[in-house]
Amino acid sequence: xxxxxxxxxxxxxxxxxxxxxxxxxxxxxxxxxxxxxxxxxxxxxxxxxxxxxxxxxxxxxxxxxxxxxxxxxxxxxxxxxxxxxxxxxxxxxxxxxxxxxxxxxxxxxxxxxxxxxxxxxxxxxxxxxxxxxxxxxxxxxxxxxxxxxxxxxxxxxxxxxxxxxxxxxxxxxxxxxxxxxxxxxxxxxxxxxxxxxxxxxxxxxxxxxxxxxxxxxxxxxxx
Numbered sequence: 001x002x003x004x005x006x007x008x009x010x011x012x013x014x015x016x017x018x019x020x021x022x023x024x025x026x027x028x029x030x031x032x033x034x035x036x037x038x039x040x041x042x043x044x045x046x047x048x049x050x051x052x053x054x055x056x057x058x059x060x061x062x063x064x065x066x067x068x069x070x071x072x073x074x075x076x077x078x079x080x081x082x083x084x085x086x087x088x089x090x091x092x093x094x095x096x097x098x099x100x101x102x103x104x105x106x107x108x109x110x111x112x113x114x115x116x117x118x119x120x121x122x123x124x125x126x127x128x129x130x131x132x133x134x135x136x137x138x139x140x141x142x143x144x145x146x147x148x149x150x151x152x153x154x155x156x157x158x159x160x161x162x163x164x165x166x167x168x169x170x171x172x173x174x175x176x177x178x179x180x181x182x183x184x185x186x187x188x189x190x191x192x193x194x195x196x197x198x199x200x201x202x203x204x205x206x207x208x209x210x211x212x213x214x215x216x217x218x219x220x221x222x223x
Contacts, residue, residue, distance in 0.1 A: 008055040010071075010079065047087040054086045054099055061103040071106040074114075078105065081119045097122055097130060100221045113216045121179045121217060128172045131162050133181070136210065137218045145210050152185030152207035173205045181214030 062068045074082075082105075086098035101122065105112050125133075136142065136153060144151050159169045176182045185207040210218075 006052060008051070010083075050087045050089065050095070051083075053092075054083075054095060057096070057099050058103055061099065062106075065103075065107060065109070067107055067109070070108050072108050074102075074105060077116070078114065078119070081116075085119075085123060091127060093127055093130060094125070097125070097221050100223060104220055104222065112220055117213075118217055118220055121181070122221070124175065124179060126172060126175070128162070128164055128168055129176055131164075132158065132169075132172055132176065133214070133218055133221070135161055136214075137222060142210070142215070142218075146215060147183055147209045147211050149209065150187065152203065152209050155206050155208065170205055173208065176214070177205075179213075180211055181217060182208045183211055185209045 059068075062071070079102075082098050082102050086095055086102070089095040089098065101118070104110055105114055135158060136145070139145060139153070143149075145153050155166075155169060155173070159166060162169070164172075173182065177184075184205065185203045186209075187201045187203065
């Protein structure tokens with residue numbers, strides 16, 4: 001059955017203070033993304049159906065926050081990346097990350113750290129890694145687990161909370177290490193000194209600390 005004709009618009013902000021709206025619509029079995037009268041892309045029906053889901057959820061977030069019509073425009077380089085990846089993602093949980101990112105970056109009440117780096121990290125995340133970030137985001141006093149503190153996040157507790165295997169956890173954490181979101185907790189032994197320097201024990205993936213990059217990423221993709 002053909003999807004009923006629908007249209008969505010989203011504001012973008014280009015260089016030299018040039019701004020405009022991108023309009024997504026399906027016309028006579030063809031789906032287009034347009035800026036003004038210029039067709040900039042033709043979407044497949046798969047991507048169109050995903051786009052409908054994407055925008056439905058995105059609009060609900062804006063309505064809940066009462067920011068409809070107040071959105072902060074985004075540069076095309078951000079908007080194209082977010083929409084392009086969100087439209088092709090067939091896993092709802094992973095698509096939800098792109099939706100939250102767009103809503104948070106366009107929310108005038110939030111001051112987000114907007115960098116292309118976050119887009120690259122999100123593209124490399126698996127479902128397990130997203131679940132790890134989501135679980136960490138719900139920890140009480142999350143800042144107490146950041147690099148530099150003496151408190152870390154225990155891997156055994158995380159695997160139990162997420163109900164995942166140790167192997168899946170290890171692979172996921174190693175990728176999050178690679179992305180710079182986490183580091184292993186390092187404990188200084190103050191009882192021993194060698195030339196005024198205390199030895200440091202690296203706890204590897206068994207106990208981890210959240211980096212400032214990971215902290216900002218979590219803020220960018222929070223509900």
